[in-house]
Amino acid sequence: MSHRAFVAILAASTFSLPVTASELTVRVDPAGGAPRLVVDGQPVRARMFWGAPGSAPLKLSAEWTQISFEFAASGSASNGTMHFRFGQELGDIVLDDIQVTDLDAGRDLIPRCDFEGGQECFTRDWTFWPTGAANTVATTTVEPDIGRNGSAGLRVRLKSPPGGHWPDFHIYHHSNLTIAKDHRYRVSFWARATTARRLMLAFYQPGQHFIHLGGPPDCFAAQIKLAAEAGVNFVSYPCPMPWPKPGVETDWSGADAACETVLCANPQALLLPRVGMNPPPWWREAHPEDVMQWEDGRRDHMVVASPRYRRDAAGRLAALVTHLEEKFGDRVAGYHPCGQNTGEWFYEDTWRHPLSGYAPADAAAWKEWLAKRGRPDAPVPTAAARHAAPAGIFRDPATERALIDWAEFQQEAMSECVCALAHAVRKASHGRKLVVFFYGYVFEFGAITTGPAVAGHYALRRALNCPDIDVLCSPISYFDRGLAQSAPSMTAAESVALAGKMWLNEDDTRTHLAKGSTAPGWRDGADTLEDTNKLLVRNVAQEALRNFGTWWMDLGSSGWFNDAGMWAEMKRLKALDEPLLKKPTPFRPQVAAVIDERAMLRVAAGGTLVTRPGIYEVRAPLGRMGAPYGQYLLDDVLAGRVKAKLHVFLNAWSLSAVERAKLLKATRGSAKIWCYAPGWFDGDQPSPEAMKQLTGFGLKPVSPATPTATPTERGKSLGLETPFGGRKPVKPLFAAADAKPDEVLATYADGSAAVALRRTPDGPSLFVGAPGLTSDLLRLMARKAGVHLFTTTDCNVYANGPFVALHASQDGPVELNTGKRSEIVDVLTGASAGRGPTLTLPLKRGDTRVLRY
Numbered sequence: 010m011s012h013r014a015f016v017a018i019l020a021a022s023t024f025s026l027p028v029t030a031s032e033l034t035v036r037v038d039p040a041g042g043a044p045r046l047v048v049d050g051q052p053v054r055a056r057m058f059w060g061a062p063g064s065a066p067l068k069l070s071a072e073w074t075q076i077s078f079e080f081a082a083s084g085s086a087s088n089g090t091m092h093f094r095f096g097q098e099l100g101d102i103v104l105d106d107i108q109v110t111d112l113d114a115g116r117d118l119i120p121r122c123d124f125e126g127g128q129e130c131f132t133r134d135w136t137f138w139p140t141g142a143a144n145t146v147a148t149t150t151v152e153p154d155i156g157r158n159g160s161a162g163l164r165v166r167l168k169s170p171p172g173g174h175w176p177d178f179h180i181y182h183h184s185n186l187t188i189a190k191d192h193r194y195r196v197s198f199w200a201r202a203t204t205a206r207r208l209m210l211a212f213y214q215p216g217q218h219f220i221h222l223g224g225p226p227d228c229f230a231a232q233i234k235l236a237a238e239a240g241v242n243f244v245s246y247p248c249p250m251p252w253p254k255p256g257v258e259t260d261w262s263g264a265d266a267a268c269e270t271v272l273c274a275n276p277q278a279l280l281l282p283r284v285g286m287n288p289p290p291w292w293r294e295a296h297p298e299d300v301m302q303w304e305d306g307r308r309d310h311m312v313v314a315s316p317r318y319r320r321d322a323a324g325r326l327a328a329l330v331t332h333l334e335e336k337f338g339d340r341v342a343g344y345h346p347c348g349q350n351t352g353e354w355f356y357e358d359t360w361r362h363p364l365s366g367y368a369p370a371d372a373a374a375w376k377e378w379l380a381k382r383g384r385p386d387a388p389v390p391t392a393a394a395r396h397a398a399p400a401g402i403f404r405d406p407a408t409e410r411a412l413i414d415w416a417e418f419q420q421e422a423m424s425e426c427v428c429a430l431a432h433a434v435r436k437a438s439h440g441r442k443l444v445v446f447f448y449g450y451v452f453e454f455g456a457i458t459t460g461p462a463v464a465g466h467y468a469l470r471r472a473l474n475c476p477d478i479d480v481l482c483s484p485i486s487y488f489d490r491g492l493a494q495s496a497p498s499m500t501a502a503e504s505v506a507l508a509g510k511m512w513l514n515e516d517d518t519r520t521h522l523a524k525g526s527t528a529p530g531w532r533d534g535a536d537t538l539e540d541t542n543k544l545l546v547r548n549v550a551q552e553a554l555r556n557f558g559t560w561w562m563d564l565g566s567s568g569w570f571n572d573a574g575m576w577a578e579m580k581r582l583k584a585l586d587e588p589l590l591k592k593p594t595p596f597r598p599q600v601a602a603v604i605d606e607r608a609m610l611r612v613a614a615g616g617t618l619v620t621r622p623g624i625y626e627v628r629a630p631l632g633r634m635g636a637p638y639g640q641y642l643l644d645d646v647l648a649g650r651v652k653a654k655l656h657v658f659l660n661a662w663s664l665s666a667v668e669r670a671k672l673l674k675a676t677r678g679s680a681k682i683w684c685y686a687p688g689w690f691d692g693d694q695p696s697p698e699a700m701k702q703l704t705g706f707g708l709k710p711v712s713p714a715t716p717t718a719t720p721t722e723r724g725k726s727l728g729l730e731t732p733f734g735g736r737k738p739v740k741p742l743f744a745a746a747d748a749k750p751d752e753v754l755a756t757y758a759d760g761s762a763a764v765a766l767r768r769t770p771d772g773p774s775l776f777v778g779a780p781g782l783t784s785d786l787l788r789l790m791a792r793k794a795g796v797h798l799f800t801t802t803d804c805n806v807y808a809n810g811p812f813v814a815l816h817a818s819q820d821g822p823v824e825l826n827t828g829k830r831s832e833i834v835d836v837l838t839g840a841s842a843g844r845g846p847t848l849t850l851p852l853k854r855g856d857t858r859v860l861r862y
């Protein structure tokens with residue numbers, strides 16, 4: 010059945026949607042540096058909802074509770090199963106008297122299970138996952154006297170996993186349940202827990218992709234409807250991609266059902282299916298040489314450098330796009346292929362210690378890569394060499410060239426795979442639909458202890474040059490995302506816009522409806538609707554002002570955004586989005602934070618002593634200095650595309666003579682902050698002369714006990730208060746050897762100049778040898794540069810055109826200076842807040858205000 014026929018059925022029942030014969034086109038309009046989504050040529054808000062079919066959580070307490078509900082199966086299965094999930098909290102859960110009845114057939118799907126027969130009652134019909142050593146959190150035992158009324162019951166006991174990494178533990182019924190589409194089922198059981206918690210229950214059809222068949226009342230459709238009422242029609246959702254064995258007919262029913270589920274809830278939805286690109290087990294078994302291998306021998310997933318994988322994956326993806334275009338083409342807005350770790354195209358298990366790259370397909374691709382560059386053949390570097398850091402923070406090009414080359418190879422392999430899949434979508438959709446990818450987390454992966462290059466995300470420029478990609482995206486950073494914090498971007502977002510593409514934030518904020526979630530990265534959420542809205546308004550305001558897209562993500566598929574009070578804020582935020590749609594305004598802040606993705610390939614294991622404070626965490630003080638900042642790739646600065654009053658060079662560690670000359674020419678007259686080891690490598694050679702050419706200072710290596718920089722009296726007189734830099738020794742570490750006393754703003758413990766400020770013919774130059782920065786230091790240089798400070802105390806500030814958004818980082822009044830004599834209006838209420846240029850705002854920690862002046 011085509012989508013037009015599907016819509017006709019809906020129209021004849023409860024919905025009304027005009028059927029159009031025209032082909033839908035959704036693309037990104039670069040708009041002179043302010044990217045906009047356009048639907049059939051009309052600019053629209055880049056606001057979306059992401060969700061998936063899932064069951065609302067069930068509440069358990071210490072008292073026995075009978076849980077009973079009915080559902081209509083959304084599909085049929087002869088191998089259906091029932092899953093129980095218990096969350097990531099310690100404690101015991103006891104289950105008893107589980108029964109499921111097919112009301113239409115008048116028979117039990119699961120006869121009453123009271124566990125009176127002992128452990129055999131569990132093992133006969135039920136099991137759990139994961140098993141063996143992978144199950145680090147749970148035991149399941151049938152015990153007498155723990156059930157309801159003193160009978161037997163099933164105890165599930167959860168403990169903390171080693172290292173805090175929770176597996177997806179669940180118990181489930183053997184996959185032998187016959188579930189009929191549209192039949193109504195009644196589920197009943199008794200449960201209690203040692204402490205209040207939530208339980209997730211659902212029925213699935215297992216397979217390459219698990220298809221949700223039913224459970225407690227589904228909140229997916231409810232959230233789609235709330236989004237639509239707020240004017241948000243873009244919906245992203247998981248879409249199964251059939252990948253059958255050769256000769257087996259393709260079953261499109263799962264993909265069709267995923268689309269139809271969304272359209273049933275909102276017939277005017279614009280679909281953005283998220284498509285998993287990891288190959289099925291049969292493919293991995295057939296092609297073991299193309300399966301990833303880690304140093305410890307583990308094998309899983311696929312080698313992205315494998316020509317076979319790229320060919321087969323692109324073929325299956327093109328087939329899916331062709332099918333969905335034929336059936337739902339007038340409602341599909343685009344496609345979002347996902348693969349590798351959490352679907353985000355960084356190497357599987359990037360954050361763990363064991364390193365991958367030891368499959369035969371890796372070795373073959375590496376051999377070819379070396380040959381193309383005229384390099385001698387060499388084996389894949391050993392894990393021991395990759396874990397080692399004999400020269401300290403950096404790889405030594407003289408003795409570790411193979412490791413630097415391997416890092417470059419891994420970036421190119423990942424980006425080339427992404428671009429190949431993007432081309433498959435572009436071609437199959439005839440250039441009419443959005444092509445969306447996770448990629449380019451060049452700031453976020455500064456926190457990887459085995460070295461940032463392990464991720465494979467440092468070939469962002471290649472992705473930006475790819476004509477087949479429209480939108481790049483990531484979650485909001487998992488650093489500094491909570492109340493009173495800045496919600497920074499993971500990438501060089503302004504370089505994305507300069508390349509004519511849109512950056513999109515996945516907003517998986519833990520809302521007040523997700524209380525109790527302890528998953529890493531989601532602890533910094535909200536416990537009330539009021540605080541949730543403060544976070545969401547902050548996020549959307551930043552996204553609007555920086556020309557980002559966003560989707561609000563129901564990460565747990567359990568109703569994180571199922572509250573009209575949140576969507577009311579999204580509706581009010583039209584007052585910010587719509588003026589910027591009508592008059593696209595490129596985000597060109599006066600402060601540019603600049604990162605060189607090539608330099609990150611030289612960082613060795615353990616380099617987080619520098620890259621964590623200097624790349625990952627530096628976004629917090631940048632966000633709170635009182636002025637907005639942009640995030641750029643160094644090559645944009647070298648090309649003269651970045652005009653700022655203050656350039657913050659976070660890792661300009663490796664520049665040729667030509668690049669140094671270009672950099673100084675492009676930034677002449679601006680103030681510059683040079684972080685950690687500016688110019689240390691002139692090509693492959695350490696060069697104190699290159700460091701002096703960039704910074705204006707004669708720099709020398711020093712070896713204090715720690716890299717902590719403590720403000721001097723001179724520094725304190727200029728507003729510096731906070732020591733920074735870390736407590737563990739860093740090698741190499743540099744000091745300004747020729748700094749005059751009145752130029753030294755902070756020193757190491759040995760008295761050498763860790764921070765020094767000098768006025769040069771090319772503008773103020775600040776050398777910062779200690780890893781990281783502070784908001785005080787940034788404010789000082791902003792003043793020296795003539796940057797407009799909206800606030801002179803810490804506050805998260807976002808501004809573009811006539812708009813400014815503030816998110817208070819602390820209690821107390823905020824003195825706002827718009828720099829303009831005009832009325833200041835609250836964008837969300839339309840009420841006057843006062844008259845500029847200065848205004849005192851009585852803000853509490855975490856308060857958000859969006860103003861027009």
